[in-house]
Amino acid sequence: MQERKRTEIATLGEFGLIKHLTEGIELKNESSKYGVGDDAAVLSYPDKQVLVTTDLLMEGVHFDLTYVPLKHLGYKAAIVNISDIYAMNGSPKQMIISVAVSKKFCIEDMEELYAGIQIACEEHNVDIVGGDTSSSLTGLAISITCIGEADKDKVVYRNGAKETDLICVSGDLGAAYMGLQLLEREKAVLRGEKEVQPDFSGKEYLLERQLKPEARKDIIEKLAQMNILPTSMMDISDGLSSELMHICTQSKVGCRVYEEHIPIDYQTAVMAEEFNMNLTTCALNGGEDYELLFTVPISEHEKIAEMEGVKMIGHITKQDLGCALITRDGQEFELKAQGWNALSEKNN
Amino acid sequence: MQERKRTEIATLGEFGLIKHLTEGIELKNESSKYGVGDDAAVLSYPDKQVLVTTDLLMEGVHFDLTYVPLKHLGYKAAIVNISDIYAMNGSPKQMIISVAVSKKFCIEDMEELYAGIQIACEEHNVDIVGGDTSSSLTGLAISITCIGEADKDKVVYRNGAKETDLICVSGDLGAAYMGLQLLEREKAVLRGEKEVQPDFSGKEYLLERQLKPEARKDIIEKLAQMNILPTSMMDISDGLSSELMHICTQSKVGCRVYEEHIPIDYQTAVMAEEFNMNLTTCALNGGEDYELLFTVPISEHEKIAEMEGVKMIGHITKQDLGCALITRDGQEFELKAQGWNALSEKNN
Known part of the structure; x- marks a missing residue:
């Protein structure tokens, strides 16, 4: 060196x-x-x-x-x-x-x-x-x-989501978290050793998502061009679950999110399997993706469907229906904010 | 307790x-x-x-x-x-x-x-x-x-001081620094001991200046009331010397400051003697007073002279005359920025 x-x-x-x-x-x-x-x-x-x-x-x-x-x-x-x-x-x-x-x-x-x-x-x-x-x-x-x-x-706040609004997310989720797991594993493996280069080939995307995240200026610009004003928006720093619950709490609404619609990259899926982790849990609770989570009126459905890099993952409901994930087999699970919490016990 | x-x-x-x-x-x-x-x-x-x-x-x-x-x-x-x-x-x-x-x-x-x-x-x-x-x-x-x-x-910047401007300072200087010395001394004395209350009587002002400094809103309001717009201004956080040099460097001017005019409280003087420290050095280089240092055109002399809580300590000169302190016996000493520096060796 x-x-x-x-x-x-x-x-x-x-x-x-x-x-x-x-x-x-x-x-x-x-x-x-x-x-x-x-x-x-x-x-x-x-x-x-x-x-x-x-x-x-x-x-x-x-x-x-x-x-x-x-x-x-x-x-x-x-x-x-x-x-x-x-x-x-x-x-x-x-x-x-x-x-x-x-x-x-x-x-x-x-x-x-x-x-x-x-x-x-x-x-x-x-x-x-x-x-x-x-x-x-x-x-x-x-x-x-x-x-x-x-x-x-x-200005788009977290508190403007309305019943029947569509829930949208940019990019894909969970990759930054898998990148972190990968780095942590290599750190543990290499502890005490020297001059060994870990093999990250085929995992570059995960590392990039963790080490060099991007802010989605392009999405904000596209929304403006297409004349779509979200009813609520925030960036995903602590994990989808946690952020969705912020929007729902502040907007006084509930939500349904569909597991099958959550955007996940191929490398994230491969890595989750390698780590024997539940992929949906990683996508729901892994933080630091810095993608945008936003809601739009249902009338914008067609425009959003056309938008590259944005997926509709669910919809807003009445508050008393709570916040839930609908799994691929049709089961409903209550969403929990297990997001990356810098004050939780494990981080102290 | x-x-x-x-x-x-x-x-x-x-x-x-x-x-x-x-x-x-x-x-x-x-x-x-x-x-x-x-x-x-x-x-x-x-x-x-x-x-x-x-x-x-x-x-x-x-x-x-x-x-x-x-x-x-x-x-x-x-x-x-x-x-x-x-x-x-x-x-x-x-x-x-x-x-x-x-x-x-x-x-x-x-x-x-x-x-x-x-x-x-x-x-x-x-x-x-x-x-x-x-x-x-x-x-x-x-x-x-x-x-x-x-x-x-x-808006008043640091770079607007002009030749012949008067240099003014609010309140008094060096007390916060003496308060710190006092606290440090007591800390050293009491290290290892318990339930001994240090005697700070007669030194309350110094402690207050260190532990509960005030921001000089009153001076800003008075200046506005009296229709005085300073040509340059900053607050004294690192010490008078250091701040004066910032103003002079940025304004491309020099200055003369008179030792006898630097405002110092009685308690500060007593304490400096007790610590066997040079009082002027404490007032010039002691930080954290959060008083205001400003310059005004010489035409404001009378108005400033009327202002309570503000002292004229010197004047701005041509840049090539440098920055100097005139002592009580008429000697000139070049000002040095020995201000409290959070990156200096002793603080590391």
């Missing part, structure tokens, strides 16, 4: 580091009035609603640096926040990044992390308007705030 | 905890359209510039829970961000809070932390519009994003 250059962060100091990481950043969006370098960023949104979302990612809980390269981590951390803006039917415009790092990290590490963040920001036309670096006693913490815009009458 | 109730966070889970902490929160500001509970907060700022600032605070680096009660920590974490909005000559309006906690914390701890945040938000008319809790492997991390507004032509 090539020797990597390692420059201690202390050689630059706090102000030097943030200056180094953010220099050369240009503001491209009309709404970005002033970026890095003052007490606050200055933005202007005269004609739009402003959307603000934030995420705090902790090493060892939200990511594992033994198998996540820092560039991928930066990319994913940015994407997760960008995805939240799309999930409101908005367009991401600005980002503020705070990082706290322990001594094990060097300037080159921070450059990698920032490079990943910047790639994601460029892809989604997001300006980096603020940043901060400080130290941490243990590990890496990343806090990202993403700001976006939406037309006043186009 | 009274036995405190301890309820494990796992009994509520992630969604339960955030729901528990944020329930009953009402939105009061016109600009707050939708708060906690969706992928992003929704705000509306048709006629104003939007200010956004964020801070990431890590246990053991930015705060020490051995002497900082969680309620004070919450209050201070909120104030630090609110202060950044005032420092742009804005009004804080919304806040989003993310916390990551290890198992040593219980629900009652989080309630304390939130109670402190809420007190600060109520004092400054800030709506809590979003939040998130997750776990951490070690200690507590708090990420706060504060959003505010300012009239388009009233």
